[in-house]
Amino acid sequence: MNGSEIYQRLIASIEERVLKPGDRLREADLAERFGVSRTPIREGLKRLEAQGLAIHEPNRGMVIPTLDHNQINEVYFMREVLEGTAAGLAAKHASKPEIEILQDLVAADRKRVSDKDSLVRSNREFHRRLCLASHNRYLVDQIDNLRLSLILMAGTTLDTPERRETAVEEHAAIVEAIAAGNGAAAEKAARLHIAHAHKTRLQQI
Incomplete structure (x- = not known):
């Protein structure tokens, strides 16, 4: 799977509540879950971040944000x-x-x-x-x-x-x-x- 495919899988995971607002997005964990290297995971996360669906929090790293x-x-x-x-x-x-x-x-x-x-x-x-x-x-x-x-x-x-x-x-x-x-x-x-x-x-x- 490439970065684009990982992005779509991440979107689906959030939509299906497998990944929820507030959850951390660790590259190693996601790579293991999807059975790929960290490179496409990193690409997918960058695209997720560009869409506002992932943010960096101090001391936590990348997480799924919650709307106020x-x-x-x-x-x-x-x-x-x-x-x-x-x-x-x-x-x-x-x-x-x-x-x-x-x-x-x-x-x-x-x-x-x-x-x-x-x-x-x-x-x-x-x-x-x-x-x-x-x-x-x-x-x-x-x-x-x-x-x-x-x-x-x-x-x-x-x-x-x-x-x-x-x-x-x-x-x-x-x-x-x-x-x-x-x-x-x-x-x-x-x-x-x-x-x-x-x-x-x-x-x-």
């Missing part, structure tokens, strides 16, 4: 703006198969609300598909960059059982508006969904 209260507010503000815009554009540009995929995800999620881990994975897929349906590559790139900040937050809003069912129904409202071609309603529904997630996140702190 203000940073969480900033991330959710931008999510509301960007994903609201994506939903509005999806109502105008999404193809029939793209809409059907979103509808299928909602239908499946209604059956898995009690399975948190499965729902968390599906939730990421829903938001990824929603952004792609906007058919705006620059917007998708911005949302992808923002996603990197989201993975620095401890846990997930779906840790709260009441939030799971509500979140799925909010997804349903977004998709319904997109299917109807109602851009204003889709944007409003997406913004409301992110606002509710933001409130849940703050309650968890």
